[in-house]
Amino acid sequence: xxxxxxxxxxxxxWTIAASIAAVPALAQTSTNVNFLLSFNSSGGxxxxxxxxxxxxxxxxxxxxxxxxxxxxxxxxxxxxxxxQGTLSIVFNRLDRFDLTLKGVPLNTAGTTLxxxxxAGTGAYKGxxxxxxxxLSSAPGSSSLSLSGSGSVTIGSKTTSFTLGNLSGPYTTxxxxxxxxxxxxxLPPLGAVSSATVTGEIxxxxxxxxxxxxxxxxxxxxxxxxxxxxxxxxxxxxxxVAGGTGAYAGATGNATLTLNPAPNNGFSIxxxxxxxxxxxxAAVISDVRAAFGSGQxxxxxxxxxxxxxxxxxxxxxxxxxxxxxxxxxxxxMPTILQDLAVNVNGQRGYVQFYCSAATDPACxxxxxxxxxxxxxxxxxxxxxxxxxxxxxxxxxxxMRPVAPSFLDFDILGxxxxxxxxxxxxxxxxxxxxxxxxxxxGETILAFAIGFGLPSTTVTAGSATQSGPLPQMPVCYIGAxxxxxxxxxxxxxxxxxxxxIVPTGTPSGDNLLFCEYQGSSSYTQFTxxxxxxxxx
Numbered sequence: 036x037x038x039x040x041x042x043x044x045x046x047x048x049w050t051i052a053a054s055i056a057a058v059p060a061l062a063q064t065s066t067n068v069n070f071l072l073s074f075n076s077s078g079g080x081x082x083x084x085x086x087x088x089x090x091x092x093x094x095x096x097x098x099x100x101x102x103x104x105x106x107x108x109x110x111x112x113x114x115x116x117x118x119q120g121t122l123s124i125v126f127n128r129l130d131r132f133d134l135t136l137k138g139v140p141l142n143t144a145g146t147t148l149x150x151x152x153x154a155g156t157g158a159y160k161g162x163x164x165x166x167x168x169x170l171s172s173a174p175g176s177s178s179l180s181l182s183g184s185g186s187v188t189i190g191s192k193t194t195s196f197t198l199g200n201l202s203g204p205y206t207t208x209x210x211x212x213x214x215x216x217x218x219x220x221l222p223p224l225g226a227v228s229s230a231t232v233t234g235e236i237x238x239x240x241x242x243x244x245x246x247x248x249x250x251x252x253x254x255x256x257x258x259x260x261x262x263x264x265x266x267x268x269x270x271x272x273x274x275v276a277g278g279t280g281a282y283a284g285a286t287g288n289a290t291l292t293l294n295p296a297p298n299n300g301f302s303i304x305x306x307x308x309x310x311x312x313x314x315x316a317a318v319i320s321d322v323r324a325a326f327g328s329g330q331x332x333x334x335x336x337x338x339x340x341x342x343x344x345x346x347x348x349x350x351x352x353x354x355x356x357x358x359x360x361x362x363x364x365x366x367m368p369t370i371l372q373d374l375a376v377n378v379n380g381q382r383g384y385v386q387f388y389c390s391a392a393t394d395p396a397c398x399x400x401x402x403x404x405x406x407x408x409x410x411x412x413x414x415x416x417x418x419x420x421x422x423x424x425x426x427x428x429x430x431x432x433m434r435p436v437a438p439s440f441l442d443f444d445i446l447g448x449x450x451x452x453x454x455x456x457x458x459x460x461x462x463x464x465x466x467x468x469x470x471x472x473x474x475g476e477t478i479l480a481f482a483i484g485f486g487l488p489s490t491t492v493t494a495g496s497a498t499q500s501g502p503l504p505q506m507p508v509c510y511i512g513a514x515x516x517x518x519x520x521x522x523x524x525x526x527x528x529x530x531x532x533x534i535v536p537t538g539t540p541s542g543d544n545l546l547f548c549e550y551q552g553s554s555s556y557t558q559f560t561x562x563x564x565x566x567x568x569x
Contacts, residue, residue, distance in 0.1 A: 063286075063311060068307055068309055070221060070291060070305045072217055072249070074230070075217060075300050080108050082105070082209060084105070085205070085559060088180070089203050092124060093196035094196060099545050099547065100562075103123075118139050119137045121136065123562060125563040129563075130156065131157065132155035132162045132164070132187060134151065134152055136148060150165070152187055162188065164186050166198075167184060168182070168183035177204060178202060184196065211238060214232070227249050228251065231250075237413050240412075242412075254279065256278045272288065273291050277427040286310045288307055289307020316343060317344050317424065318344075319341040320340055320399065322429055324439050325338050325441075325483060325484075326483070327437055329431065329432070332406070333406055333408055337405075344402060344426060345400050353388055356384075365496060367405065369382035373422040374419065379409055379411055379417065383404035388403065436484060436558050437558065440560055448464055449566055452478070453476070459478055470569075475534065488504070489501055489503065498525075499526045502521065502522050507521050507549065508549045515536070531548070543566075543567050545564065
């Protein structure tokens with residue numbers, strides 16, 4: 036196809052349980068520790084809210100409003116507690132600002148919510164401000180709408196804006212989660228300034244997973260990965276999964292006991308070993324779905340970033356799998372020139388890696404992989420193994436799906452083609468090669484993270500094809516687009532055929548899709564993707 040080179044370019048320029056008790060060949064300091072921690076719990080059954088709204092933000096332009104947060108439920112399972120989460124106002128994949136919603140109701144139409152601007156990127160980097168929102172309708176079975184006003188300040192310039200009646204699809208996921216805060220001691224390291232347990236329970240498998248973060252001071256902290264069932268809660272294995280300060284890249288393990296305490300609290304006692312590693316140790320700093328969020332799924336392309344993950348002597352072009360001998364037998368490589376990635380105890384398929392020391396386009400050491408077939412839900416660990424030397428484990432949430440569109444550029448113009456296979460985008464994107472879509476036109480858009488096709492997939496096979504089990508629901512601007520087909524066409528790559536709605540205005544239009552990855556889990560592609568129409 037004519038779009039093959041462009042797809043390769045998009046993959047190349049991503050801008051986005053194993054116990055390791057000791058790491059051979061690296062000098063390290065090991066400390067045996069005891070746990071004497073106590074916590075106040077605020078966990079239990081909850082509802083995770085997701086919404087993707089579209090509309091005008093006054094003079095700032097059209098935007099997606101992406102809602103992501105959690106609300107506790109009452110004994111009948113009805114959301115009743117205060118909502119905690121983030122509302123992001125997203126103009127494209129670069130320009131956005133975030134509002135933190137904490138301790139606010141999300142149940143009744145007419146409810147007013149107040150929130151502060153807490154972060155921003157692109158044109159809104161360093162933004163501050165405040166927004167007042169009114170729920171035009173209470174969260175329904177499939178939609179949400181709101182309006183409001185506010186202001187945002189960048190530098191010395193403050194811009195006031197009005198939010199029209201923004202609306203869009205809304206969904207919830209039932210969760211059983213744990214959020215607990217506490218403190219105590221970690222002898223011989225001393226007093227713990229604060230400690231946090233964050234986790235969730237997969238009711239189907241009784242799998243409890245999460246993290247224990249122990250803050251020793253404002254600089255130094257240690258992360259522990261927890262993975263157990265209610266049957267063995269009296270003796271919980273834990274893996275040291277890095278930290279900050281003196282414990283960046285730390286490894287080790289522990290055995291913990293969870294002890295009930297009054298008022299839904301609990302204590303953690305036990306023992307373990309923490310291995311502090313030298314500055315040259317491999318450390319993962321970020322894992323996320325390619326072109327997407329900090330959650331991953333099975334059969335999904337992900338980007339792993341950090342330091343000392345790959346040899347510092349790599350060529351500037353990096354290493355890719357094009358000439359891997361595995362393809363001769365119809366398989367994808369799990370080891371690429373002595374580098375492998377372990378994802379929840381299984382090998383991932385290594386497609387590309389680059390070194391920050393030799394590639395100016397590689398800001399951090401980066402490894403791109405396709406995740407293995409794995410239906411695990413909850414927190415997992417992964418690590419990079421370079422010539423037998425593993426990095427510290429990194430904890431990341433695993434979901435049934437983690438969908439995202441491939442993007443041509445940092446603004447988020449989606450990788451798409453016309454039916455004649457010519458590139459779709461603004462004329463300035465690839466001069467002489469790319470042209471905008473037209474209202475009413477049928478186009479092909481390419482995405483990843485949609486999980487598995489309805490056909491049988493062989494683990495490790497370099498060939499995958501078949502329709503998705505469900506059809507995505509896609510929106511261009513505020514209008515729903517007709518999706519005529521959605522196929523996995525190669526490992527982890529989805530082709531979505533859709534019709535641009537009649538009446539779509541000329542210019543850059545925001546695009547997203549909603550996909551039900553399982554009977555109980557629905558997710559949206561990232562906010563801010565763009566489709567150009569003329």
